[in-house]
Amino acid sequence: MATRIKDVQTNVEDLVKAREARAPSRQPLAVPIDQPVTFPLELPESEARLRTPAVGQRATRPDGRLHGLGQTQYIDDITFPHMLHAKILRSEYAHARIVSIDTSEAEKMPGVIATLTGAEVPENSFGPTYQDQPILAYPIARHRGDGVAAVAATTEQFALDALEKIKVEYEPLPAVYDPLEALEEDSPKVHGDTNIYTSKVIKRGDVEAGLAASDHVFERRFSTQMVEHVPLEPHATIASWDGNGRVSIWSSLGRFTLGREDLARTLQMPQSRIRLIGTVVGGNFGGKNEITNEPIVALLSKKSRRPVKAIYSRGDEFVSSTIRHPFIMDYTTGVDSEGRILARKIRLVLDGGAYCSWTGTTIGKGSILAPGPYNIENVLVEAYAVYTNKTTTGAMRGFGAPQVCFAYESQMDDIADALGIDPLEIRLRNGFSENSLSPTGQSLQSVALKESLTQAADRFRWKEWQA
Amino acid sequence: MLVELTVNGESRSANVPPETTLLKMLREHLGLTGAKLGCDVGDCGTCTVIVDGVSVNSCLMLAGRADGCDVTTIEGLATADDLHPLQQKFEEHGALQCGFCGPGMLISAKNLLDNNPDPSVFEVRDALAGNLCRCTGYTKIIEAVIEAGEMMSQEPANV
Ligand code: FES
Ligand code: FES
Numbered sequence: 343m344a345t346r347i348k349d350v351q352t353n354v355e356d357l358v359k360a361r362e363a364r365a366p367s368r369q370p371l372a373v374p375i376d377q378p379v380t381f382p383l384e385l386p387e388s389e390a391r392l393r394t395p396a397v398g399q400r401a402t403r404p405d406g407r408l409h410g411l412g413q414t415q416y417i418d419d420i421t422f423p424h425m426l427h428a429k430i431l432r433s434e435y436a437h438a439r440i441v442s443i444d445t446s447e448a449e450k451m452p453g454v455i456a457t458l459t460g461a462e463v464p465e466n467s468f469g470p471t472y473q474d475q476p477i478l479a480y481p482i483a484r485h486r487g488d489g490v491a492a493v494a495a496t497t498e499q500f501a502l503d504a505l506e507k508i509k510v511e512y513e514p515l516p517a518v519y520d521p522l523e524a525l526e527e528d529s530p531k532v533h534g535d536t537n538i539y540t541s542k543v544i545k546r547g548d549v550e551a552g553l554a555a556s557d558h559v560f561e562r563r564f565s566t567q568m569v570e571h572v573p574l575e576p577h578a579t580i581a582s583w584d585g586n587g588r589v590s591i592w593s594s595l596g597r598f599t600l601g602r603e604d605l606a607r608t609l610q611m612p613q614s615r616i617r618l619i620g621t622v623v624g625g626n627f628g629g630k631n632e633i634t635n636e637p638i639v640a641l642l643s644k645k646s647r648r649p650v651k652a653i654y655s656r657g658d659e660f661v662s663s664t665i666r667h668p669f670i671m672d673y674t675t676g677v678d679s680e681g682r683i684l685a686r687k688i689r690l691v692l693d694g695g696a697y698c699s700w701t702g703t704t705i706g707k708g709s710i711l712a713p714g715p716y717n718i719e720n721v722l723v724e725a726y727a728v729y730t731n732k733t734t735t736g737a738m739r740g741f742g743a744p745q746v747c748f749a750y751e752s753q754m755d756d757i758a759d760a761l762g763i764d765p766l767e768i769r770l771r772n773g774f775s776e777n778s779l780s781p782t783g784q785s786l787q788s789v790a791l792k793e794s795l796t797q798a799a800d801r802f803r804w805k806e807w808q809a
Numbered sequence: 810m811l812v813e814l815t816v817n818g819e820s821r822s823a824n825v826p827p828e829t830t831l832l833k834m835l836r837e838h839l840g841l842t843g844a845k846l847g848c849d850v851g852d853c854g855t856c857t858v859i860v861d862g863v864s865v866n867s868c869l870m871l872a873g874r875a876d877g878c879d880v881t882t883i884e885g886l887a888t889a890d891d892l893h894p895l896q897q898k899f900e901e902h903g904a905l906q907c908g909f910c911g912p913g914m915l916i917s918a919k920n921l922l923d924n925n926p927d928p929s930v931f932e933v934r935d936a937l938a939g940n941l942c943r944c945t946g947y948t949k950i951i952e953a954v955i956e957a958g959e960m961m962s963q964e965p966a967n968v
Contacts, residue, residue, distance in 0.1 A: 409911045410915065
């Protein structure tokens, strides 16, 4: 960051020069800034909204005008009188037992109105599949992104200063970072006595017989990395607990109804007393599909009797919000001399991070799609999701589909290359067509795979590129 | 400390703590929430505003350093009569999805067109390099900027 700050200082010098050089007659804009300009919101109805089929037609967004005017209201654009700002202290260790948390010094800091620890959360667990994730870790922290305490103060800066005064005593525990090591019997365990928390098997035909009958067998391990969604709007929440014991929560959450259930569970109060207000979301991509700091902010508001806002820093986003599962994918594929796939055997290991989140959906979709869009009589997919002491992996665009696509398409290229077959041709030989059966036995309709491939290849002149 | 600025043509001032960034001053002290906080470290461009003719990441500039400067934010782009050509073209092209990058993106684009009304695609990409968008893939944004430039050179009175 140091270089950036220097850059800006240089820029500022330029600014000063520019200011001096500026012509005094610059025309001011005629708009009083306290009353932002508004324009009627009836947008020209685009053809696409009036006609079917809409494919190929330009559509406009109903909210496009407010976006362009800078008047769309995201959570951070909302404020309330006497509102406090919350910040969360995160674990110092990837795996540790929290021996004690002392917030007394933090409470004496200027501007601090309330603090919160995991022991104060009525039901300290949530999750869309398993409720294995704490709101604030207590007594075990399972990755560096786990929150351990929170502060609400009159300014963000006061809240940040107070975080430094919270004393947490940890007893570090052995941690596991590699999903393959996590599979081993003597590896440190993140929860309970095994790190495998969900698995899936898909079986069709006889994969061993298919491999035995093949002319060539290709084996390779593929792996993918973590990916953070990086929504440009960080996770944001405002909560306001009223005198009647009801709480209003403004949240950037995508899966709303589910979120309200998790809130009712963690706060131990009926849903009818929780008013959850969905705001415009500044990018989700799957990363805002479950609650994060909402219960913390709600409880801080309950303790302080004031509205509380919490905006994740970009650092919080990376360490604490969910990310895409890294996959380790072992592919063994048998083909005949023409490159037709006779059997495919796949083992997937999903690095799940510290908590389950949306792994159930990811392992399901990843497994079903793992053999690829190809007609294969003999298939075996075995998939395991394992806990590690790392950032929690969850929903992200495609739920496992992009990871396996990388593996099976890379292997198709390997096979084409080894057998001297055109990469397009090998896909056309094996690809799904109308009424093909998916690996789970579903008869597929409206399959335009081959037509799409041929058309695309024509459009970018695949043949010429090959020549 | 007292900071005095000209914002979108109006004199504004506020008493702010010395660590206050220009972004924070605009958003929290002057009520101009158009510029957004996306990263607070100069990486994303959602906080872009024009200060004395130069587009800056206002999250990295202390309000005190902008004292006496002329600042243009997204709120100053439209006139009372009309949308700015960039706003029109962004809307027509559906160039924004979640919209969070929009204010910064439009301000960077405005600064480009103010200095270079007929930019090449490469120049547009270069001018917007500091503005990240996670939703759109940029294509429509670039088309919209080019068309807005064409529109502005045809009707200079509109700008
Ligand atoms: S908030 Fe200023 S660059 Fe991201
Ligand atoms: S429209 Fe969502 S980040 Fe650009």
